[in-house]
Amino acid sequence: MAERPDLPRRAGFGFFHSLRVRWSELDPQGIVFNPNYMVYFDIAVTEYLRALDFVYPRDFTEAGSDMFAVHASVNFCASARYDEHIDVGVRAARLGRTSFAFELAIFRGEELLVHGSLVYVNASLENRKPQLLPEPFVRKVMAFEKLPPERG
Amino acid sequence: MAERPDLPRRAGFGFFHSLRVRWSELDPQGIVFNPNYMVYFDIAVTEYLRALDFVYPRDFTEAGSDMFAVHASVNFCASARYDEHIDVGVRAARLGRTSFAFELAIFRGEELLVHGSLVYVNASLENRKPQLLPEPFVRKVMAFEKLPPERG
Amino acid sequence: MAERPDLPRRAGFGFFHSLRVRWSELDPQGIVFNPNYMVYFDIAVTEYLRALDFVYPRDFTEAGSDMFAVHASVNFCASARYDEHIDVGVRAARLGRTSFAFELAIFRGEELLVHGSLVYVNASLENRKPQLLPEPFVRKVMAFEKLPPERG
Amino acid sequence: MAERPDLPRRAGFGFFHSLRVRWSELDPQGIVFNPNYMVYFDIAVTEYLRALDFVYPRDFTEAGSDMFAVHASVNFCASARYDEHIDVGVRAARLGRTSFAFELAIFRGEELLVHGSLVYVNASLENRKPQLLPEPFVRKVMAFEKLPPERG
Numbered sequence: 001m002a003e004r005p006d007l008p009r010r011a012g013f014g015f016f017h018s019l020r021v022r023w024s025e026l027d028p029q030g031i032v033f034n035p036n037y038m039v040y041f042d043i044a045v046t047e048y049l050r051a052l053d054f055v056y057p058r059d060f061t062e063a064g065s066d067m068f069a070v071h072a073s074v075n076f077c078a079s080a081r082y083d084e085h086i087d088v089g090v091r092a093a094r095l096g097r098t099s100f101a102f103e104l105a106i107f108r109g110e111e112l113l114v115h116g117s118l119v120y121v122n123a124s125l126e127n128r129k130p131q132l133l134p135e136p137f138v139r140k141v142m143a144f145e146k147l148p149p150e151r152g
Numbered sequence: 153m154a155e156r157p158d159l160p161r162r163a164g165f166g167f168f169h170s171l172r173v174r175w176s177e178l179d180p181q182g183i184v185f186n187p188n189y190m191v192y193f194d195i196a197v198t199e200y201l202r203a204l205d206f207v208y209p210r211d212f213t214e215a216g217s218d219m220f221a222v223h224a225s226v227n228f229c230a231s232a233r234y235d236e237h238i239d240v241g242v243r244a245a246r247l248g249r250t251s252f253a254f255e256l257a258i259f260r261g262e263e264l265l266v267h268g269s270l271v272y273v274n275a276s277l278e279n280r281k282p283q284l285l286p287e288p289f290v291r292k293v294m295a296f297e298k299l300p301p302e303r304g
Numbered sequence: 305m306a307e308r309p310d311l312p313r314r315a316g317f318g319f320f321h322s323l324r325v326r327w328s329e330l331d332p333q334g335i336v337f338n339p340n341y342m343v344y345f346d347i348a349v350t351e352y353l354r355a356l357d358f359v360y361p362r363d364f365t366e367a368g369s370d371m372f373a374v375h376a377s378v379n380f381c382a383s384a385r386y387d388e389h390i391d392v393g394v395r396a397a398r399l400g401r402t403s404f405a406f407e408l409a410i411f412r413g414e415e416l417l418v419h420g421s422l423v424y425v426n427a428s429l430e431n432r433k434p435q436l437l438p439e440p441f442v443r444k445v446m447a448f449e450k451l452p453p454e455r456g
Numbered sequence: 457m458a459e460r461p462d463l464p465r466r467a468g469f470g471f472f473h474s475l476r477v478r479w480s481e482l483d484p485q486g487i488v489f490n491p492n493y494m495v496y497f498d499i500a501v502t503e504y505l506r507a508l509d510f511v512y513p514r515d516f517t518e519a520g521s522d523m524f525a526v527h528a529s530v531n532f533c534a535s536a537r538y539d540e541h542i543d544v545g546v547r548a549a550r551l552g553r554t555s556f557a558f559e560l561a562i563f564r565g566e567e568l569l570v571h572g573s574l575v576y577v578n579a580s581l582e583n584r585k586p587q588l589l590p591e592p593f594v595r596k597v598m599a600f601e602k603l604p605p606e607r608g
């Protein structure tokens with residue numbers, strides 16, 4: 001099957017977190033229960049921030065804010081199974097003034113299993129109003145990503 | 153705050169499944185961990201099918217197929233907390249030839265917490281190729297929904 | 305098969321919480337993943353405290369302490385399956401000075417599926433040292449249980 | 457504090473599986489939700505079997521049987537927190553004719569957090585009757601453990 005040009009490819013990601021599928025993450029069909037792909041996304045975002053040398057949640061909360069997910073989108077192409085090694089790619093796709101978006105894709109070897117996006121708003125811990133992204137976060141992301149994220 | 157006209161309202165749903173937030177579903181912020189809203193969607197879809205008198209998975213697998221989620225989209229507006237009662241609204245928004253879409257929204261009283269959509273394909277259990285939706289499924293959905301789903 | 309006299313029986317419990325097995329709680333064998341029985345225990349303890357008119361965690365933390373599980377024991381006799389209704393029985397089996405124990409058993413109709421116990425210590429929120437059980441807790445449990453819990 | 461002689465010590469385990477605590481595994485107190493220690497036990501048993509070069513479930517099911525947990529016991533001494541590395545020790549403590557027991561303990565560095573045991577019965581896939589443990593399993597366990605498990 002020819003590759004669909006609109007689907008994310010491994011080469012588009014500079015960061016991957018690898019994990020092995022756990023028995024507890026499967027459903028009766030013997031495949032990963034769909035909401036657990038969102039858990040994988042969450043784990044991979046943590047590791048992406050660590051790779052950036054940005055400590056979550058400390059480096060946000062020190063600035064009086066925290067990142068809140070406002071939107072998640074997930075496309076299911078194929079299923080991961082018990083004990084398989086999978087690689088979760090994370091890429092900062094957009095950096096706005098008070099919000100940002102990650103693009104994520106899960107691969108088994110070269111095969112794309114799941115892809116999607118997560119949009120976060122940086123909001124004040126006090127009044128939940130959007131706040132400017134912490135400057136160190138923006139700087140570190142810009143330095144980390146080879147393909148620069150969209151701005152604005 | 154004026155209501156945004158593009159957001160789902162309670163009155164738009166003819167079916168709700170109510171549940172109480174469990175301790176096990178919370179995160180360290182004391183709010184429901186985001187992927188668990190997808191678990192709530194999953195539970196509510198099961199109950200919607202039951203309300204239709206459509207037994208999942210039996211009534212699909214008897215026809216040699218099963219429904220596979222291909223896309224999920226979730227918007228997080230506000231958070232549910234420990235022990236709260238929430239209502240998950242489900243509506244068949246689109247019935248195609250081999251696929252269909254549910255619109256979902258989670259309310260705490262009148263307040264919208266989370267909304268999104270799930271798209272499923274009905275696929276052969278043998279070769280995973282898309283199959284026509286089972287006729288009883290289409291018939292029962294059309295009879296159940298007051299606001300008829302989009303066709304095609 | 306004759307009933308083993310050492311196993312808990314439905315009639316031994318004055319309190320039950322009923323729930324329906326969720327798809328997300330199953331494993332690839334199509335049965336409830338074992339750790340989820342401990343989640344069911346947790347949910348049922350919450351409901352037991354509610355039935356006592358004891359609000360967890362407020363009524364503990366107001367007294368400057370909280371209940372911490374120190375021991376759990378679970379015996380697996382038979383498995384619950386998708387969509388089944390099960391009843392989780394809870395009984396205060398022992399009330400000590402600073403600790404207490406619940407006996408729990410999960411039934412599908414009359415059939416015993418799982419049984420076990422949870423031991424909690426009431427400890428200071430400040431220094432984690434054991435504290436006397438809140439007097440209202442002891443009083444309400446003693447009033448609630450027909451078969452009085454062991455003391456000491 | 458002097459070490460209690462009855463508690464498991466790191467040196468008593470020849471096998472450890474290390475993992476990092478996930479956000480999704482925490483509760484609102486910011487500590488691992490208790491049933492998730494049983495999930496950690498489950499993961500570590502899988503890895504123990506892999507270290508034995510025993511492929512679960514294949515090497516059981518090929519013999520027409522599978523291992524079923526019949527008893528779990530867990531003691532909670534201290535709590536693991538977000539992002540911490542923990543080591544789950546597994547030791548075959550007893551090998552009977554048709555059943556066996558693992559002793560497990562979770563450490564953060566030298567500190568004991570949780571310990572317990574899991575008892576399994578090897579049962580026929582056909583009629584659920586206990587079956588002799590597969591000979592290769594017994595042989596591999598005996599070769600692997602320096603402190604030989606109890607027999608019988």
